[in-house]
Amino acid sequence: MTLAASHKIVITFSIGPQRLAIPATDLREIIDPLPTTRVPGAGDFAPWVVNVRGAVLPLGDLRLPLGINDPNPAERPEDARRFLVLEAVIGGEPTTVAVMADIVHEVATIPSKSIEPLPATSMWPSEFVEGLFKGPEGEFVLIPDLSAIFTAMAQRAAVA
Template identity: 25%
Template sequence: MSYAVRSLAEGNRELIAFRIGEQEFCVNIMSVREIRGWTPATPLPHSPGYVLGVINLRGAVLPIIDLSKRLGMTPVEPSVRHVIIVAQVHSKIIGLLVEAVSDILTVTEENIQSTPEISSDLERQYARGILAIDKRMICLIELGALFTDAESEAA
């Protein structure tokens, strides 16, 4: 039996963790297509403020989202140290600008604690839980809830 099949059978989930500022977040690794270095984006007029622009990814136009700005955090000034996580959200492929990928985590549902009640309604919509691992607090993000179908179409 392959590792992926065995992990699913045991109830494990694989997540990819990344940093934005001093905070760590993670997403389901199954939505991630690739991780690549920062490439300057061509701005698009009239796009949402969190859309940095588009890049050419092997002949396909890929919208780049400043995930820090989308999450309501301080926007970043992209540099060569930043990376783009290419992910599938709904039926679209988008690039998420983050500071660095930090880990690949294998967790069970028991490792995921619920989002605190003091969180805002918006935060509870996309934050599916908190992982407390090795003195780190990592927020599990549901990309499908963070970007509606209409937003991923606009991007």
């Protein structure tokens, strides 16, 4: 993803205590949680499938690839949960996937120059994070590299 443009429109959401942002162009829709179907042996990255208007989509969990640890999952309000339907490129092919979010915050326009690369020493896996910026409350907002995450998932799935 190029950060050339002066501003970026992103969707911000949270998984556990971590705030994340994805480019609005990657987002297809935000939907209420749907009944999920467990896929035995599919691994922890995308352990379920959901029916999004007739299409069977894998439902991903970004906690594992991004190393997000939620000490108090019970605190997350049930009715704030959403599924984000995203377009990502997996192994060169455009693919639609859904990911879970505990809460979706807002559509934000951020100056491109406020996005910084991941510090060399950080708790986040650098291969899955494109950059981060400082949110309104001073916390770090991660921009995950969805294509890298999903491609890695697919490779792990193929090996499994």
